[in-house]
Amino acid sequence: MTMTYEELIKETALADERIVVMTAENRALIRNLPAVLGPRFIDTGITEQTLIGAAAGLALRGRVPILHALATFLTLRAFEFIRTDVGIGQLPVKLSGFVPGFLSDGNGPTHQAIEDVSLMRGIPGMTVFAPADEADMLAMLPAIWASPAPAYVRINTRPATYEHTPFEMGKAEIVAEGTDITILTYGMLFEQTLVARELLMQQSKSVGLINLRSLKPIDEEALLAVARRGGLLVTVEDHFVTGGLFSILAEVLLRHQLTARVLPLALEERWYRPGRLSAVLEYEGFTGHHIARRITEHLGESGASIAAGPAVLENQFAE
Amino acid sequence: MTSEKQQKLEALALRVREHIVRLSTDGGCFTGASLSCADLLVYLYADCLNVRPDNLTDPTRDYLFLSKGHDVPALYGTFVELGFIDKARLDQHLSTDDHIYWHPNRNVPGVEFHSGSLGHLPSVALGVAMDCRMRGQDNKVIVITGDGELNEGTVWESLLVASAHKVNNLTLVVDRNHFQANVATEDLIPLEPLAPKFEAFGCEVRRIDGHDFAQLEEAFAALPFSDTKPSVIICDTVRGRGLPSIEARADRWFCNFSSEEVTELLKELHTQEATRLTSETLTVR
Numbered sequence A: 001m002t003m004t005y006e007e008l009i010k011e012t013a014l015a016d017e018r019i020v021v022m023t024a025e026n027r028a029l030i031r032n033l034p035a036v037l038g039p040r041f042i043d044t045g046i047t048e049q050t051l052i053g054a055a056a057g058l059a060l061r062g063r064v065p066i067l068h069a070l071a072t073f074l075t076l077r078a079f080e081f082i083r084t085d086v087g088i089g090q091l092p093v094k095l096s097g098f099v100p101g102f103l104s105d106g107n108g109p110t111h112q113a114i115e116d117v118s119l120m121r122g123i124p125g126m127t128v129f130a131p132a133d134e135a136d137m138l139a140m141l142p143a144i145w146a147s148p149a150p151a152y153v154r155i156n157t158r159p160a161t162y163e164h165t166p167f168e169m170g171k172a173e174i175v176a177e178g179t180d181i182t183i184l185t186y187g188m189l190f191e192q193t194l195v196a197r198e199l200l201m202q203q204s205k206s207v208g209l210i211n212l213r214s215l216k217p218i219d220e221e222a223l224l225a226v227a228r229r230g231g232l233l234v235t236v237e238d239h240f241v242t243g244g245l246f247s248i249l250a251e252v253l254l255r256h257q258l259t260a261r262v263l264p265l266a267l268e269e270r271w272y273r274p275g276r277l278s279a280v281l282e283y284e285g286f287t288g289h290h291i292a293r294r295i296t297e298h299l300g301e302s303g304a305s306i307a308a309g310p311a312v313l314e315n316q317f318a319e
Numbered sequence B: 001m002t003s004e005k006q007q008k009l010e011a012l013a014l015r016v017r018e019h020i021v022r023l024s025t026d027g028g029c030f031t032g033a034s035l036s037c038a039d040l041l042v043y044l045y046a047d048c049l050n051v052r053p054d055n056l057t058d059p060t061r062d063y064l065f066l067s068k069g070h071d072v073p074a075l076y077g078t079f080v081e082l083g084f085i086d087k088a089r090l091d092q093h094l095s096t097d098d099h100i101y102w103h104p105n106r107n108v109p110g111v112e113f114h115s116g117s118l119g120h121l122p123s124v125a126l127g128v129a130m131d132c133r134m135r136g137q138d139n140k141v142i143v144i145t146g147d148g149e150l151n152e153g154t155v156w157e158s159l160l161v162a163s164a165h166k167v168n169n170l171t172l173v174v175d176r177n178h179f180q181a182n183v184a185t186e187d188l189i190p191l192e193p194l195a196p197k198f199e200a201f202g203c204e205v206r207r208i209d210g211h212d213f214a215q216l217e218e219a220f221a222a223l224p225f226s227d228t229k230p231s232v233i234i235c236d237t238v239r240g241r242g243l244p245s246i247e248a249r250a251d252r253w254f255c256n257f258s259s260e261e262v263t264e265l266l267k268e269l270h271t272q273e274a275t276r277l278t279s280e281t282l283t284v285r
Helices: A005-015 A033-040 A048-060 A071-077 A079-087 A116-121 A134-146 A187-201 A220-229 A245-255 A277-284 A288-298 B003-023 B031-036 B038-048 B069-081 B087-092 B121-134 B153-164 B194-200 B213-221 B259-284
Strands: A019-023 A041-043 A064-070 A094-098 A127-129 A151-154 A173-176 A181-185 A207-211 A214-216 A232-240 A261-267 B063-066 B141-146 B170-176 B204-209 B231-236
Touching: A005 A019, A005 A033, A005 A134, A019 A033, A019 A048, A033 A041, A048 A064, A048 A071, A048 A079, A048 B121, A048 B153, A064 A071, A071 A079, A071 A094, A071 A116, A079 B121, A116 A127, A116 A151, A116 A214, A116 A232, A116 A245, A127 A134, A134 A151, A173 A187, A181 A187, A181 A220, A181 A245, A181 A288, A187 A207, A187 A232, A187 A288, A207 A220, A220 A245, A232 A245, A232 A288, A245 A261, A261 A288, B003 B031, B003 B038, B003 B069, B003 B087, B003 B213, B003 B259, B031 B038, B031 B069, B038 B069, B038 B141, B038 B213, B063 B069, B063 B121, B069 B087, B069 B141, B121 B141, B121 B153, B121 B170, B153 B170, B170 B194, B194 B204, B194 B231, B204 B213, B213 B231
Parallel strands: A019 A041, A019 A064, A064 A094, A094 A151, A127 A151, A181 A207, A181 A232, A232 A261, B063 B141, B141 B170, B170 B231, B204 B231
Antiparallel strands: A127 A214, A173 A207
């Protein structure tokens, strides 16, 4: 993948007059767009609520606004504007949330978007996406922008460590199937689950891995298939345990009257400890090694054979 | 304003007030709040804006956003009188068979956007105004807020943005009836001096009597007030205007009258209006 996120927006916007790019003074990834898009680049300043309202107005006039703001302020500060203006209006406003979840590493709890999936998927008609990395994201954005639905995307520009299958709206990416354990995940923790899977396989376990990508619509078929296959299902997410993937899985299983053994690895009733991304993953227990060990211990086995390995991660930028 | 036009608008406003009173029973509605802006809405739709039942999808039409959603009975009445919606729809008030309820929604022809949560439509109108400008259209984009609604920070936030982007085709109109929902504005969150506040936020401001059609005409004819700033028109109004028995009363924001009370209020409305029309006609001559 040679194109960047910014280049994809630029190409799409230049080919489609309807696209308007807006930000609440978050230009880290889109610094070159103002010069290219002219009046179709609108920076409202640090005003997430007005950003959403103005985007709704532009969408009423047939525009497709792509909105950039920090995920936490976008989804929390402007929540009622998203729900009321975009949600009730059923307008094609595309919300790009920067530094969601652990990607806000050093910022502290004020900046931690770890309830965003829960909030956004609770809005009728809103679609929700969490790409595993930049390549995964670039593959899904054209379909998301072309859809008439409002959308929230957890922006993730971490370089890919995995060659993804093509994106299909509402379909999960089945990385591997396994009979002992299936890891279900989304977003930046995907690369850690790849490591965790390798470590668990070294213990002669059959381990499946699914990148959910699209959280709403969710791939019910994929979730039901792994539940029926048996084994332990592990949800791994940088989100509160409430309302995210664990909740989605629970809802799907209950709706279909299925039971499964499930281990949720998510943030419990607390904000995460800020630091460098690698330190955060280490402290909170979300490196590949930690994930593998937590799963092994849950199975009643000793995790001692899984040495504590480093999370090799670089912080890309801080807002 | 010619006296002929004045009389036409007054007669129209009287009929709109009748609709409001009739909606104030069997579940009720925001009567006091609606009566304060009846004249404003009648003037805008009957004589000022380029919005008609036959051009509601024309992107070059003028836009009116009712951010103060409580006023929707006045909007319904205006829309019935000007042929946007059938009068029979008002009989469906609060029935789930139609979409005629306490706040505006787009299922009613002429309503540009839903409202009810306060402080939202200044920013939605801002987006619309920005797009009109981007396309080189010089249509008016009007947003009406209540004065109590000015407590919401997003009203001011959107004006800061509008001012920064020099969106001069956006006009914010304040229905300044001096009441919040249950309390006089100056007793809770004082707003005065109001015009300088808007000026300080980068707007060009005029303040008029919102029940005086001649002043309304003069102010709206002068739009945009500036080449570079958003415009603000503060309309001083009276809550419950047209019904002295409920005028300027904090407890007459929402009313749910008995049918006997409605009959009495309709009589009062006609008596008052007849007196006013006569005296003003005499004054004009």
